Amino acid sequence: MRILVVEDDPILSDGLRAGLSLTGATVDTVATCEDADAAIASSRYSAIVLDIMLPDGSGLDVLRTLRSRNDATPVLLLTARDSVGDKVSGLDSGADDYLAKPFDLDELAARLRAIVRREGGRAAPTLTYGSIVLSPADLSATVDGAPMSLSRREFAILSALMERPGQVRSRAELEERLYGWQEDVESNAVEVHIHNLRNKIGKDAIQTLRGVGYRMGAAR
Amino acid sequence: MRSLRLRLFAILIAATGIVWLAGVVWIFAGSRVEVEQVLDTRLQEAARMVASLASGFESLPGKSAPGAIAQLGSYERQLSCQIWSLDGRMVAKSSGAPDQQLSSTADGFSDRTIDGETWRVFTVEDASHNLRVMVGDRLSLRERLVADLIKGLMLPALLIAPLLGAAIWASVGQGLRPLRRMAQDLGAREPDDMRHVETDREPVEVRPLAMALNGLLTRVEAARRHEREVSAFAAHELRTPLAGLKTQAQVALAAEDPKVVRGALEQIVAAVDRSTRLVRQLLTIAKLDADVADAPRSRVEVGPLLSEIVEGTPKNAGTIVTIEASARDMVVDTNADCLQLALRNLHENAVQHTREGRIVWTASSNSLLVEDEGPGIAPDEIDKLGNRFFRGRSRSPIGSGLGLAIVKLALAKIGAEFTISNRTGRSGAKSELTFPVRT
Numbered sequence: 001m002r003i004l005v006v007e008d009d010p011i012l013s014d015g016l017r018a019g020l021s022l023t024g025a026t027v028d029t030v031a032t033c034e035d036a037d038a039a040i041a042s043s044r045y046s047a048i049v050l051d052i053m054l055p056d057g058s059g060l061d062v063l064r065t066l067r068s069r070n071d072a073t074p075v076l077l078l079t080a081r082d083s084v085g086d087k088v089s090g091l092d093s094g095a096d097d098y099l100a101k102p103f104d105l106d107e108l109a110a111r112l113r114a115i116v117r118r119e120g121g122r123a124a125p126t127l128t129y130g131s132i133v134l135s136p137a138d139l140s141a142t143v144d145g146a147p148m149s150l151s152r153r154e155f156a157i158l159s160a161l162m163e164r165p166g167q168v169r170s171r172a173e174l175e176e177r178l179y180g181w182q183e184d185v186e187s188n189a190v191e192v193h194i195h196n197l198r199n200k201i202g203k204d205a206i207q208t209l210r211g212v213g214y215r216m217g218a219a220r
Numbered sequence: 221m222r223s224l225r226l227r228l229f230a231i232l233i234a235a236t237g238i239v240w241l242a243g244v245v246w247i248f249a250g251s252r253v254e255v256e257q258v259l260d261t262r263l264q265e266a267a268r269m270v271a272s273l274a275s276g277f278e279s280l281p282g283k284s285a286p287g288a289i290a291q292l293g294s295y296e297r298q299l300s301c302q303i304w305s306l307d308g309r310m311v312a313k314s315s316g317a318p319d320q321q322l323s324s325t326a327d328g329f330s331d332r333t334i335d336g337e338t339w340r341v342f343t344v345e346d347a348s349h350n351l352r353v354m355v356g357d358r359l360s361l362r363e364r365l366v367a368d369l370i371k372g373l374m375l376p377a378l379l380i381a382p383l384l385g386a387a388i389w390a391s392v393g394q395g396l397r398p399l400r401r402m403a404q405d406l407g408a409r410e411p412d413d414m415r416h417v418e419t420d421r422e423p424v425e426v427r428p429l430a431m432a433l434n435g436l437l438t439r440v441e442a443a444r445r446h447e448r449e450v451s452a453f454a455a456h457e458l459r460t461p462l463a464g465l466k467t468q469a470q471v472a473l474a475a476e477d478p479k480v481v482r483g484a485l486e487q488i489v490a491a492v493d494r495s496t497r498l499v500r501q502l503l504t505i506a507k508l509d510a511d512v513a514d515a516p517r518s519r520v521e522v523g524p525l526l527s528e529i530v531e532g533t534p535k536n537a538g539t540i541v542t543i544e545a546s547a548r549d550m551v552v553d554t555n556a557d558c559l560q561l562a563l564r565n566l567h568e569n570a571v572q573h574t575r576e577g578r579i580v581w582t583a584s585s586n587s588l589l590v591e592d593e594g595p596g597i598a599p600d601e602i603d604k605l606g607n608r609f610f611r612g613r614s615r616s617p618i619g620s621g622l623g624l625a626i627v628k629l630a631l632a633k634i635g636a637e638f639t640i641s642n643r644t645g646r647s648g649a650k651s652e653l654t655f656p657v658r659t
Contacts, residue, residue, distance in 0.1 A: 009460045010617045011491045015467030018484060022474050032613075053456045055613045078463075080455035101456075101463035105470040 001025040001046040006036040023109040024139045028180045033057040046116045052079040060093045067094035074115035127162040161216045170213035228392045252366050263342040267355040271344040304352045322354040398426045414441040453609030465491045501622040508629040515555030515633050523548035529564045538576030547583040558630040565623040572616035587654040596642040
């Protein structure tokens, strides 16, 4: 999961980055509406965590702009106000979920996983492909019922491929999932992770389409 | 009088009564003159008529002429007639006439009291026939005539009066309906319904009231919005640090990488520091709010006060703070604690917003000025600066939105004025405090 956190408070923002990274997500953080608009325009995010009260405007405006462009990226609002009216106006502006500050980090992560899953059209909390089962909630994986240990990045790549079986994921797309802006992309990292994954789940599980990307399963 | 309707009713009834009374007095006086003229003319005509009749007799006998007297009989009830010879003998008189001579005047009108009754008399002298004819009527009769006339006018008016009263009462009620309608409209409203009362439909007299009411509604709405805004900002500024603390604490608990744990713990320490500052500022505001007594004044030397503040405030490495001689030498007669609070918060504000550059304190006759080289203030935010918990676009990461509110409160306590603006011609903000001139 690649998550955009729009929060102007540096300590909370840093906490969200560190905390969500622990759950296997790649996190970008911005502090203003303007930066948020720019980030959303330039990258694809699995979900956005959006604070309402931002220095240069309301997070609700960012949300409306996003929805007016028909962008369905799931959005979870963070706000200091927790009155019913605020929740209603937030959800009616196009938010998928809502959390009042202060919140529980585990709850936030779970809610993010839920809205991302829903957006992908899945109701089950696990990803399944053949005999492979991924559980994003605890970053655990099993093959034929036996636990398999995956690094955070291996897990990210495998879940990206398993989210839409039969669909090609380009290398850039996978890199975007792996690295936030703050991180340097290692040139052949994706190849290395794919290689390691093939060793763990079988040589033929992931197909390479030269010059295009990677795919699990037959083409659709 | 508490009821507008009752008051209007009383005024209208009193006014109508006065107009009526004036009319009656006028009619009374006018009728009296009129009646007197008519009756005088009647006297005159009757006297001439009698004189011309009497002169028809060749010579007047010693006794009354029965025919003539009989003719005079029709005047009996109101008019009395006497015919005298010029030498003072009564020749004849009508039946109701007194025996005493009615008038001593030779010719024309005269008044005379006979047996306690006043007579109005007209005398005609006919020298050629040696006659003096006097015709008179009693003044009391005249008075009765006028009184009867007035009574005839008053009676219907008195009968109409209750009807008129009822009509006025009902009309006043009708006339006050717009007020009642407005009251009902306002009474039926929800507490947060701040819609304006419609003024176009209201009568001209009610419109000023409606407009004043609308003005009040606007101000109340503005105050409510301000309050909502402040509470929203407060919720944000108070809950966000808590959210930060909790998140970092959970990261510290969950992370296995010692570097991540250490980072989270460091952030927790920073968050506690920031929260401590927030609490300190909240307590300062609460104290300034609660302290109603006049702050005691003394001679305060600005120089040492400022130096202490500047030395005690950590700043960015690239920031240079200068206290110019004018500010260093300034002496103000004011409350030292309030001034120190204001100056410290202003200085912290300048330091927080200046990443790199100069902060300069200067003074002129009775004002103190601090200029920074930070990003300045967005023009649309200048009015909101100083609202509690308001933080502008160019907010500093450790601000709480309370600093300028404290400055404002503290300066209001010592009667000093405070303005904050952008520097002209260059980036940065300029804060000026002007002390009251004491005579």
